[in-house]
Every structure is written in structure tokens, then in C-alpha cells.
Amino acid sequence: MRYLPQTKKAREAMLESVGVQSVRDLYKDVPEQAFIKGLAKIPMHMGELEVERTLSSYANENHAAGEGPFFLGAGTYYHHIPASVDHIIQRSEFLTAYTPYQPEIAQGTLTAIFEFQTFIAQLTGQDIANASMYDGATACVEAALMALRVTERKKIVIGNALHPHYRDVIASYMANHPDVAVADGEPDGESACVILQSPDFHGKPHAYEAWREKCDATGAMLIVVINEIVSLGLLPAPSLADIVCGEAQSIGLPMSFGGPHLGFFACREKFVRQMPGRLVGQTVDAGGKRGFVLTLNTREQHIRREKATSNICTNQGLCALAFTVHMALLGEDGFKGLAKLNHARACALADALAKVKGVSIENGAFFNEFVVTLPVDAAELAETLSEEGIIAGYPLGGKRLLMAATEMTTDEDIDILVSTMKEALS
Numbered sequence: 001m002r003y004l005p006q007t008k009k010a011r012e013a014m015l016e017s018v019g020v021q022s023v024r025d026l027y028k029d030v031p032e033q034a035f036i037k038g039l040a041k042i043p044m045h046m047g048e049l050e051v052e053r054t055l056s057s058y059a060n061e062n063h064a065a066g067e068g069p070f071f072l073g074a075g076t077y078y079h080h081i082p083a084s085v086d087h088i089i090q091r092s093e094f095l096t097a098y099t100p101y102q103p104e105i106a107q108g109t110l111t112a113i114f115e116f117q118t119f120i121a122q123l124t125g126q127d128i129a130n131a132s133m134y135d136g137a138t139a140c141v142e143a144a145l146m147a148l149r150v151t152e153r154k155k156i157v158i159g160n161a162l163h164p165h166y167r168d169v170i171a172s173y174m175a176n177h178p179d180v181a182v183a184d185g186e187p188d189g190e191s192a193c194v195i196l197q198s199p200d201f202h203g204k205p206h207a208y209e210a211w212r213e214k215c216d217a218t219g220a221m222l223i224v225v226i227n228e229i230v231s232l233g234l235l236p237a238p239s240l241a242d243i244v245c246g247e248a249q250s251i252g253l254p255m256s257f258g259g260p261h262l263g264f265f266a267c268r269e270k271f272v273r274q275m276p277g278r279l280v281g282q283t284v285d286a287g288g289k290r291g292f293v294l295t296l297n298t299r300e301q302h303i304r305r306e307k308a309t310s311n312i313c314t315n316q317g318l319c320a321l322a323f324t325v326h327m328a329l330l331g332e333d334g335f336k337g338l339a340k341l342n343h344a345r346a347c348a349l350a351d352a353l354a355k356v357k358g359v360s361i362e363n364g365a366f367f368n369e370f371v372v373t374l375p376v377d378a379a380e381l382a383e384t385l386s387e388e389g390i391i392a393g394y395p396l397g398g399k400r401l402l403m404a405a406t407e408m409t410t411d412e413d414i415d416i417l418v419s420t421m422k423e424a425l426s
Contacts, residue, residue, distance in 0.1 A: 029175075063391065065255060069413035071349070073369045073404025074201070074394035075136070075163050075227055076258065077250045080407055081326065085252055088325045089318065100131075100280065100317075103293045109317060110292035113280040116320040119327045120248075123232045124224075125239030126266035130277040132320045133263030133312060136247030137169040140195065140225050142265065142276040142310055143243045144170060147193035147221040148180065149274050149309065155181045155190045157220070159211060161200040163227055187220035197225040198238070202362070202402065203369035205231070208240040215242075229264075230406075231367045233339025243267045252326035253319055262319040272296070276310030338407060342368040345405040352414050353403075356422055362400070369404040371396065375425060384424050390417055 006014070011023075020026060027035075043054060065078040072078075088094075093108045100106045100113065113131045120129035133139040144156050156170070174180050187194045194215055198206040208224065215222045224238035226246035238244050248262040249255070267275055273296075281295030330338060346368040350361050358375030374381055378395040385392040393403035405414075 062257065063386075063389070065391070065408070068389035068391070069416050070391045070408070071393045071403045071405065071413075071417065072391045073203075073228070074402055075165065075247065076255045076261070077228055077230070077368075077404060078255060078406055078408050079230070079250050081252060081254060081322075082329060084329060085322055085325050089321050094321055100294055103291065107292060110280050110294070112321045112324055113317065114282060114292050115328070116324045117280060119324060120264045120266050123229065123237065124226070124241075124244040124264075124266040125237030126241070126244050127269035128272055128275070128279070129264065129266035130275055130279050132248075132316045133245070133265050133277060134316065135259065135261040135263045136225070136227055136245070136249075137163070137166045137263075138312075139245040139247075139263035139265050140166045140223075141169050141173045142312070143223045143225075143245045144193060144195065145173070146243065146267075146271070146274050146276060146309065147223060148177075150271060151192040151219065151221060153190060153192035153220075154179050155183065155188075155192055157187050157191045157194045158182070158184050159186065159194045159196045160198075160206060161202050161204070162195060162197045162225065163201045166197075166225065187214055187218040189218055191218055191220040193221040193223050193242075195223045195225060196241075197227060198235070199228060199231055199367045199369065201227075202371050202396075203366040203404075204363055205235055205365055205367060208236075208238055212240045228367065228369070230335075230339050230342055233335045233337075234343055235367065242271065248319075248323050251330075252322035252324075260316065260319055262316050262323055274309055277312050339367075341407045342405070345407060345409045346370065348411070349403065349405040349409065349414055349417075352418050353421075356418060356425070358425060359421075368406055369402065372401045372403055374399045374401060381421070381424060385417070385420060388420050390420055392417065392421075 015022065046054065070078055094112055095108070100109045103110055116132060117129040121127065133142060147156070148154065156174070158167070170182060174182055194211060196206060196208070196211055198208075200206060208222070211222055214220075221242040222240065223243045223245065224241040226232060226238070226244065228250055229246065229248045230250045243266070245263065245265045248264050253262055265275065265277065272279070275296075278294055279296035280292055283291055283293055285291045327335065346366060350366070350370060353359050353372055354361055360373045362371035362373055372393070376399065378397070378399055378401040382392045382395050382401065393401045396402055
């Protein structure tokens with residue numbers, strides 16, 4: 001505790017004030033297996049130079065995506081980010097006050113958020129989009145909570161292979177709503193919504209027409225989750241949905257070993273006052289010049305708690321700016337071209353793998369990710385390939401491996417994967 005300013009007596013007073021016996025009690029909802037037992041395995045005493053050298057050696061043990069053939073997706077994707085993105089987001093126009101609540105000094109921030117909303121609305125085919133969410137998983141939960149409010153029902157239906165992390169986050173949130181049921185299948189008269197991911201966690205794209213009809217027949221809302229936003233450059237926009245949400249990391253943001261990511265949220269205009277987060281709108285100032293302001297704030301810091309739709313406390317402003325800059329650089333044709341290139345690279349990977357003895361492609365259709373069935377345990381093969389510097393994909397259990405390809409996947413990468421895989425399977 002030598003580096004903490006609070007004394008033992010002060011900590012005890014704070015614990016007593018919040019009604020718990022120890023700091024550990026504050027983490028009672030964290031699973032026991034998630035806690036580190038004992039002290040972390042790092043040196044206890046070192047000088048600054050030695051600490052820097054030691055931590056750098058730890059960092060060098062990471063295997064970054066650009067260091068060899070890389071075929072891992074499963075919700076976070078390896079895409080190229082132009083150097084101009086990093087340059088532009090550091091320009092003074094965007095280095096205005098952090099908070100967008102003071103429009104007179106935050107026009108750069110507000111303008112960028114407005115453009116972000118515009119891009120998301122256009123990509124998803126929806127009427128309106130908010131100023132972004134934390135990530136795809138929490139955006140998905142916020143969509144489900146919004147459906148519960150709109151329909152005044154107590155059942156959430158998951159219609160297909162939703163990302164398991166999204167499922168976990170839904171379960172975590174709904175632990176505080178014991179009256180809400182979460183089930184797989186199709187909607188009925190008690191359902192608030194159906195959550196449909198496309199492409200789903202196994203890489204399969206889905207049509208929306210049949211699900212739209214099921215929702216209309218039962219009064220449920222249709223929520224479409226997009227985990228790989230680049231797919232919207234090739235697949236139809238989910239304009240039939242009531243809410244579209246998901247993850248925008250693929251444009252402008254590196255994987256960064258897991259985050260920060262960029263959630264997005266769009267919906268029909270008639271639901272705007274039930275939408276979480278906040279909304280930037282266009283107006284004119286006293287001189288008649290175009291300007292931007294926050295036009296809708298639905299979190300409890302701004303309005304009465306009982307009327308708040310969410311307590312999301314950030315708009316991921318820097319991440320949203322990077323996305324917006326990258327999208328502006330791509331343009332419509334560039335974005336569509338990027339999507340086509342991703343699909344072409346995935347097709348090249350699938351064709352090459354299909355020629356390996358004992359290997360088959362499970363998907364009938366895919367965008368840039370698909371499931372491979374192997375003649376051996378997928379996790380064991382992935383581990384063997386990793387020892388050769390190849391990140392082969394995400395083991396799904398048994399003999400199934402989820403693999404992805406993007407514009408970063410070269411023919412040489414595919415050749416190395418196939419030759420090494422053949423040798424490992426022989």
C-alpha cells in the first residue's frame with residue numbers, strides 16, 4: 001500500500017460507509033477463478049532502468065498480427081489503417097475540449113461525432129444513429145434493454161449464432177433483471193425482440209426478410225448485430241431491422257490486444273427517445289453559421305434517473321474520430337472495394353484449405369470468416385501452428401476451427417499455412 005494515499009483508517013471508514021467489510025467484497029460479482037492468487041510474478045524491487053527493461057522484455061513476448069501469417073478473427077479483425085488516419089486525428093481542429101457539452105468550444109469534437117453518426121446511419125440503412133457506444137457487446141445489450149422498454153415485454157430471443165462474448169454480457173446485465181427471460185429460438189407473443197447477428201459468429205450471412213415477418217407477426221422488435229462492419233460494403237444493409245448495433249473496430253482502429261473498440265447503434269426515428277447514449281445534431285449559431293450541439297442526452301447525469309435510458313458515460317470520441325477519418329478517406333467506392341477484397345481473400349483461403357486432405361469448409365456462404373473442419377483436434381493443431389509463428393484461428397471445440405482473412409492476408413501467408421498444416425497433419 002506504499003503508493004496509495006489513503007491510510008488504513010481512511011480505507012476502513014470508506015468501506016464502512018458503503019456497507020462492506022473488505023475491498024474484496026466490492027468484487028463479489030467477479031468469478032473466483034478470475035482472481036490472481038497471491039502476488040503477480042514480477043520482480044519486487046528494481047530501479048527505473050531495470051523496470052523498463054524488464055517490462056519491455058515481457059511486451060516482446062507478444063506475437064503481433066503483423067509478425068507472421070494471421071487468420072484469427074472471432075470479433076476482432078486485422079485490417080490496414082492508413083498512416084494518414086493517425087496524422088489527421090491529431091490535428092488541432094479535433095483537439096478541442098474533451099467534453100462536447102460546451103458547443104461554443106467543442107465544434108471539432110461535435111462535428112466529428114455528427115459525421116460518425118451520418119456514416120453509421122448510411123451503412124446500416126437506419127434513420128438515425130447515436131454518438132457511439134463502448135463496444136459491440138454492450139451496444140447489443142443496450143439494444144435489448146431498449147426493446148424491453150419499447151415493447152414493455154420481458155423476453156429476449158437470440159435467433160442464431162451470436163458471439164459468445166455478447167451472450168455473456170447479456171447474461172451479466174440480465175442478472176440484475178431476474179424477471180427477464182433470455183432464450184434461443186424464434187419470437188412468440190411474449191418476446192420483446194429477436195437478436196440476429198450477420199454474419200453470425202461462424203461467419204454465415206443471414207437474410208432478414210423471414211425474421212422481419214416473424215417479428216411483425218409477434219410484435220417483437222428485430223435487432224441486427226454487425227460484428228464485422230466491413231461486411232456492409234458487400235452485403236445488403238439491414239434496413240428491415242428496428243435496431244442495428246455492433247462493432248466498428250475494423251475501420252480505423254487496431255486490434256490493440258483487445259481494445260479499446262468502438263460500438264455503434266442505429267435505429268428507426270420513431271424510437272429515438274428510447275435510444276441510449278447521446279445524439280449530436282446540426283443547427284445554426286447566432287450569426288447564421290452552421291454549428292453542432294448535443295440535441296439528446298438520455299443518461300441519468302442529465303435527466304431524472306427514472307427517465308434515463310442508459311448510463312453510458314462515453315462516446316468513444318477518439319475511436320469514433322479514427323473511424324470517421326478512415327471512412328472519409330475510403331469513400332463509398334473504396335469501402336465497397338475493401339469489402340470485395342476481403343471476400344476475395346477469404347475465398348482464396350477457403351479454396352486452398354479445401355485441397356488439404358481431411359480438411360473441409362463448413363460454411364455454404366461467408367464474408368471473410370468461416371469454419372473449417374479438421375481431421376484432428378482444432379486447439380492442438382492451432383497450438384502446433386503457433387509454434388511455427390502462424391496464428392491459425394479460433395478453436396471452437398472438437399475439430400472445428402474458425403478462420404478469417406482480410407486484405408492483410410497475402411498469398412504467401414496462405415501458402416505457408418497450407419504447407420505447415422499439411423506437414424502437421426501427415
